[in-house]
Amino acid sequence: MILSGGLLLYATKDFPSWGDPTSPASTHVSPRYLKKSLEETRVPNVVTSILADYRGYDTMFETTVIFCAGVACFMLLRTFEKRETDHYYRHVPTGITIHIKGQREIPIESKEFEKIDAIWTPYDLIINTVSRFLVPFIQLFALYVIAHGHHSPGGGFQGGVILGASMIVLAIAFNLRTAVRRLGERIDSIMSALGVFIYSGIGALCVLLGANFLDYKALAQILPIDRVAARSDGILGVEIGVGIAVMAVMICVYNNVASEGRYDEGL
Amino acid sequence: MIWQLDLAILTLLIVCAVAAISVKDLLATAILFGAYSFMMCLLWSIMAAVDVAFTEASVGAGVSTVFFVAAVFRTTRRTKD
Amino acid sequence: MNMEAFLNHLVAKYNFWLYIILMMIGLYAMIAKNNLIKKLVGMNIFQTAIILFYVSIGSKRGGTIPILEHVSGGAQHAIDPANYVNPLPHVLMLTAIVVSVSTFGVALALAIKIYQRYKTLEEDEILTRIRES
Numbered sequence: 001m002i003l004s005g006g007l008l009l010y011a012t013k014d015f016p017s018w019g020d021p022t023s024p025a026s027t028h029v030s031p032r033y034l035k036k037s038l039e040e041t042r043v044p045n046v047v048t049s050i051l052a053d054y055r056g057y058d059t060m061f062e063t064t065v066i067f068c069a070g071v072a073c074f075m076l077l078r079t080f081e082k083r084e085t086d087h088y089y090r091h092v093p094t095g096i097t098i099h100i101k102g103q104r105e106i107p108i109e110s111k112e113f114e115k116i117d118a119i120w121t122p123y124d125l126i127i128n129t130v131s132r133f134l135v136p137f138i139q140l141f142a143l144y145v146i147a148h149g150h151h152s153p154g155g156g157f158q159g160g161v162i163l164g165a166s167m168i169v170l171a172i173a174f175n176l177r178t179a180v181r182r183l184g185e186r187i188d189s190i191m192s193a194l195g196v197f198i199y200s201g202i203g204a205l206c207v208l209l210g211a212n213f214l215d216y217k218a219l220a221q222i223l224p225i226d227r228v229a230a231r232s233d234g235i236l237g238v239e240i241g242v243g244i245a246v247m248a249v250m251i252c253v254y255n256n257v258a259s260e261g262r263y264d265e266g267l
Numbered sequence: 268m269i270w271q272l273d274l275a276i277l278t279l280l281i282v283c284a285v286a287a288i289s290v291k292d293l294l295a296t297a298i299l300f301g302a303y304s305f306m307m308c309l310l311w312s313i314m315a316a317v318d319v320a321f322t323e324a325s326v327g328a329g330v331s332t333v334f335f336v337a338a339v340f341r342t343t344r345r346t347k348d
Numbered sequence: 349m350n351m352e353a354f355l356n357h358l359v360a361k362y363n364f365w366l367y368i369i370l371m372m373i374g375l376y377a378m379i380a381k382n383n384l385i386k387k388l389v390g391m392n393i394f395q396t397a398i399i400l401f402y403v404s405i406g407s408k409r410g411g412t413i414p415i416l417e418h419v420s421g422g423a424q425h426a427i428d429p430a431n432y433v434n435p436l437p438h439v440l441m442l443t444a445i446v447v448s449v450s451t452f453g454v455a456l457a458l459a460i461k462i463y464q465r466y467k468t469l470e471e472d473e474i475l476t477r478i479r480e481s
Contacts, residue, residue: 002372030436038416046414046435047318047442056440062443069450076457152415153317157446160324168333246446250330253453258337260460269410284370284393288377288386307396315414315433317445319399319441326449331392334468338373338456339385347381347470 041231043150051155054236056214060199061239063245067196070249074189077261131173138166148242150232156239157246164250176259185255185263190250195245202237273313280306293339293346301332363404364429368396384469388452395448399441406434414438 033050051059146159171179202214209218213266216234223230255263283306287299302329311320374397377390414435459469466474 030434033435034414034416034432045318046416046432047438050435050439051442058440058443062446065447066450069454072454073457076454076461087465112300153321153413155318157442158318158321158325160323161330165325165329166335172333249450253457254330254334254337257334257341257453257456257460260341260464273363277363281366281370281373284373285391288373288381288387293366293368293383293385296385296389300392303393304396307400310400314403315411316403316407316438316441317413317415319403319438319445322442322445323396325447327396331449331452334453334456338460341460342469346386 008023040228041235042228043232043235045150045152045155047153048149048235048239052238053231056203059242060196060203060214061244063196063199066246066249067192070192070252073253077256079261081248082262082264094120121215125170127173127220131169135166135170138169139163142166142243146239147236149239150235156242159239160243160246161250163243163247164254165194167247167251168254171254171258176255176263180255180263183251185252192245192248192252195241195243195248198241198244199238202234206234269284269313273310276310276313278307280310291346293344297332297335297339300335301328304328310322364401367397367404369400370400378469382471384462384471387471388455388459391455392448392452395444399444399448402437404446406437408433 007035033054034046037046037049038044041049041053043053142159142162144159145154145162146156149155149159167179170182202216202219204213206215206218207213209221218228218230219234223233280303283303285298287296287303290296290299304323308320308324308327311323313319371394374390374392374394377393378387381387381390385394411431411433414432416432462474466477466479468474
């Protein structure tokens with residue numbers, strides 16, 4: 001370890017100083033991106049325009065990597081066997097807790113008995129009300145981050161993570177079954193595949209219309225706008241795809257990790 | 268790019284990193300790891316990399332810490348070294 | 349003469365040395381720690397230190413954030429790339445952060461699976477239990 005550290009320290013002798021405007025990283029391609037980004041794509045945020053337009057191929061594979069990570073977590077952890085502990089039920093009108101030993105469920109299903117986790121914390125009014133109140137605002141902010149990625153820092157990935165975090169907030173404040181009831185497993189998996197599909201679908205659409213893969217100028221043939229604005233809208237469509245895929249994968253990974261794949265209890 | 272602020276946050280970052288791998292409780296490691304990620308976000312904001320700072324703030328201090336705490340909850344909390 | 353050059357190097361590039369120290373901390377944690385989750389934390393420290401290094405390459409003295417000034421619907425003044433921070437490393441590092449969080453999620457899933465099978469997370473105990481069975 002000391003050897004590799006010493007070698008790296010010796011290599012810094014040749015580095016340019018920090019903040020040097022003429023360092024080799026800043027002189028070949030990036031001045032062209034900075035100059036041409038506004039007139040070619042009408043997107044002021046240069047990072048978004050490079051990420052989704054000039055280097056859009058890398059971003060497609062990055063979305064595929066996220067999708068593969070979600071699939072890997074699902075395939076590693078998901079089981080369908082029941083947990084081997086006792087079951088606890090709570091009678092809602094009176095608050096009495098029933099403890100059924102062994103692994104048998106409750107004999108009569110009725111609306112008055114609700115299943116609670118084995119490590120149950122008491123019903124906390126402040127956390128429940130505040131989180132239920134906050135979740136729509138968090139999602140609205142996440143949609144703003146995705147849509148306003150052209151003019152401010154943000155973009156598809158950040159908005160997708162915040163959208164996923166809104167569902168995770170719901171799963172932590174209430175229990176995991178409430179969040180799974182809101183956004184089931186099947187819809188989650190379909191959405192993660194849908195995000196990647198939207199991205200490559202836009203690329204394939206550009207090929208079908210005659211231009212190169214992921215060349216958004218060709219979208220001007222089907223949408224009634226000029227060629228420069230078509231690139232800006234192509235970037236927006238791609239960011240929406242990335243956001244959907246990232247949200248679905250974050251929720252899927254959290255569900256599998258927090259409940260060991262059984263989807264019955266959570267954090 | 269005020270270099271005094273940069274140096275201070277870098278030093279705090281190294282202290283956070285060394286502490287995160289030395290404590291014996293895994294939940295404390297999770298919290299220190301979240302603090303490390305937040306220091307990184309501040310550092311990138313100073314260097315005018317706002318997109319990267321936004322991503323690291325949402326991913327590191329949001330989702331990554333929650334995953335870590337969920338995994339520690341499902342396995343043990345103590346560690347021997 | 350040699351000392352002067354050394355001091356020049358030190359003042360101009362001290363931040364690179366600190367990044368390398370951070371990388372070495374991550375590498376040490378990956379190799380020398382026994383607990384699996386500590387190794388994971390070391391891997392993530394290493395990754396974020398490399399991302400920090402790359403982003404610091406792209407910064408310029410006196411440069412501002414890479415969002416161009418936008419005069420809506422009219423002539424734009426000429427954009428001088430020397431005023432803006434280089435945005436290319438930011439883009440590459442966005443992908444790197446995404447890959448890092450995905451790897452972290454999958455590695456945590458693996459750690460939970462190992463714990464379910466061997467009931468411990470220390471590496472030497474896992475090795476002895478593998479040898480026994």
